[in-house]
Amino acid sequence: MTASVTAGGKPRSAIPVLRVGDTLLVTVQIELHDAVADAFQEDLLVTIEKTGARGLIIDITGLDMVDSYVARVLADTGRMARLMGTDTVLVGMRPEVAATLVRMGYGMEGVRTALNVDEGLGLLHTLQG
Amino acid sequence: MAVDYMSLLKLDERELAQRRAFFEITDEDLARVAKLRDFAARHGDAIVDDLYQLILGHADSRAFFADETMVRRVKSMQKQYFLGLFAGNCDLRYVQDRLRVGASHERIGLEPKWYLGAYGRYLRLLLDRLFTDFPAAEAQAAFRSLSKLVAFDTALAMDTYIAANLDTVARHQAAIRELSTPVIRVYDRVLLLPLVGTVDTHRAQQIMETLLLRTVEDQAKAIIVDIAGVPVVDTKVADHLLKTTAAVRMLGAVTIITGISAQVARTMVQLGVDLSSIETRARLADGIELALAKVGRVIAVKA
Numbered sequence: 001m002t003a004s005v006t007a008g009g010k011p012r013s014a015i016p017v018l019r020v021g022d023t024l025l026v027t028v029q030i031e032l033h034d035a036v037a038d039a040f041q042e043d044l045l046v047t048i049e050k051t052g053a054r055g056l057i058i059d060i061t062g063l064d065m066v067d068s069y070v071a072r073v074l075a076d077t078g079r080m081a082r083l084m085g086t087d088t089v090l091v092g093m094r095p096e097v098a099a100t101l102v103r104m105g106y107g108m109e110g111v112r113t114a115l116n117v118d119e120g121l122g123l124l125h126t127l128q129g
Numbered sequence: 130m131a132v133d134y135m136s137l138l139k140l141d142e143r144e145l146a147q148r149r150a151f152f153e154i155t156d157e158d159l160a161r162v163a164k165l166r167d168f169a170a171r172h173g174d175a176i177v178d179d180l181y182q183l184i185l186g187h188a189d190s191r192a193f194f195a196d197e198t199m200v201r202r203v204k205s206m207q208k209q210y211f212l213g214l215f216a217g218n219c220d221l222r223y224v225q226d227r228l229r230v231g232a233s234h235e236r237i238g239l240e241p242k243w244y245l246g247a248y249g250r251y252l253r254l255l256l257d258r259l260f261t262d263f264p265a266a267e268a269q270a271a272f273r274s275l276s277k278l279v280a281f282d283t284a285l286a287m288d289t290y291i292a293a294n295l296d297t298v299a300r301h302q303a304a305i306r307e308l309s310t311p312v313i314r315v316y317d318r319v320l321l322l323p324l325v326g327t328v329d330t331h332r333a334q335q336i337m338e339t340l341l342l343r344t345v346e347d348q349a350k351a352i353i354v355d356i357a358g359v360p361v362v363d364t365k366v367a368d369h370l371l372k373t374t375a376a377v378r379m380l381g382a383v384t385i386i387t388g389i390s391a392q393v394a395r396t397m398v399q400l401g402v403d404l405s406s407i408e409t410r411a412r413l414a415d416g417i418e419l420a421l422a423k424v425g426r427v428i429a430v431k432a
Binding site: 113116 | 337338344348349372375376380
């Protein structure tokens with residue numbers, strides 16, 4: 001398994017995007033403030049453009065809190081990636097995060113989800129045949 | 130398990146000071162009762178004996194005492210309690226001691242009526258003896274001071290009774306809450322939650338939280354919620370189910386709702402509730418089969 005940081009050096013959001021074969025893997029471990037969230041989205045899309053990755057896994061196990069803005073950024077990123085031909089799977093959402101989002105009336109419709117990175121890779125594999 | 134009444138009743142220095150102020154127990158009162166120590170030692174045994182004549186004279190209150198040995202034991206405890214009144218202390222240690230008395234009464238199921246009735250006799254016995262031993266003015270002052278302490282003690286005993294009962298109620302409520310969301314692992318990565326009884330907003334929230342926690346804990350892929358035991362499934366219940374399903378989906382698992390009767394199906398459609406985003410089945414058996422398919426298993430006929 002080879003992994004390399006985004007071509008072009010340090011990502012603006014300081015969140016490393018790992019490339020594993022045809023798939024990009026990002027593990028968010030810092031809180032996504034509005035500015036960071038925007039830079040994060042930008043980083044991901046640029047990396048997709050550069051690498052032509054077919055799958056994207058966003059692991060948010062480390063996020064204790066996801067507000068509606070961050071939820072929208074995550075969902076939008078998935079939609080944007082799809083336009084570029086990349087399937088996105090959001091993995092590792094914490095129970096309390098899911099409960100809060102649903103209470104706010106935010107169901108993340110249209111976003112593929114999986115319990116963990118392993119499941120996410122499996123799902124991408126099925127999607128891409 | 131011993132209940133910590135001190136913390137249950139939030140009895141700290143502040144609370145103690147507030148109680149003492151309200152019961153008007155001054156240092157003067159404490160000094161006055163402390164001076165009665167000889168008096169207490171002189172009459173202690175007789176007063177306790179008299180008290181137990183009352184308690185043992187009634188079949189219902191006597192029932193709390195199994196035999197002579199026990200009577201002797203509680204009598205000596207009673208004497209300690211009685212002498213404690215004249216210690217001239219009203220600090221947290223005194224409170225702790227008094228709470229222990231209340232707690233032991235509560236534990237053996239001795240109701241407040243016996244406690245209060247016996248305490249009444251106590252006061253009358255004290256009153257008579259004070260006026261026999263001392264000049265009227267002195268006896269009156271002593272009785273006034275004592276009655277304050279007695280009221281203080283009584284309040285603590287009643288608080289213990291109430292706190293013990295509230296504690297029991299709270300524990301029962303916790304047990305009921307736990308019983309109301311029994312999440313069962315029917316197969317590796319397949320969970321089942323059979324819902325029985327009314328689903329209100331409070332319970333729905335708790336169901337969602339439990340289900341989400343268990344989903345992550347067990348890394349479950351399929352969660353079956355059987356609603357056959359829910360008497361009324363209306364728009365509100367449906368809304369809760371939709372929300373739970375959406376939350377579970379965000380974790381990366383699927384919810385399957387089973388136990389949808391003809392009646393419920395009819396109601397849902399007539400109410401215009403859209404459940405098409407959820408996998409639903411009439412029978413639990415079908416739900417289990419579907420759930421197993423989600424984890425790559427099939428139920429097959431044995432060849």
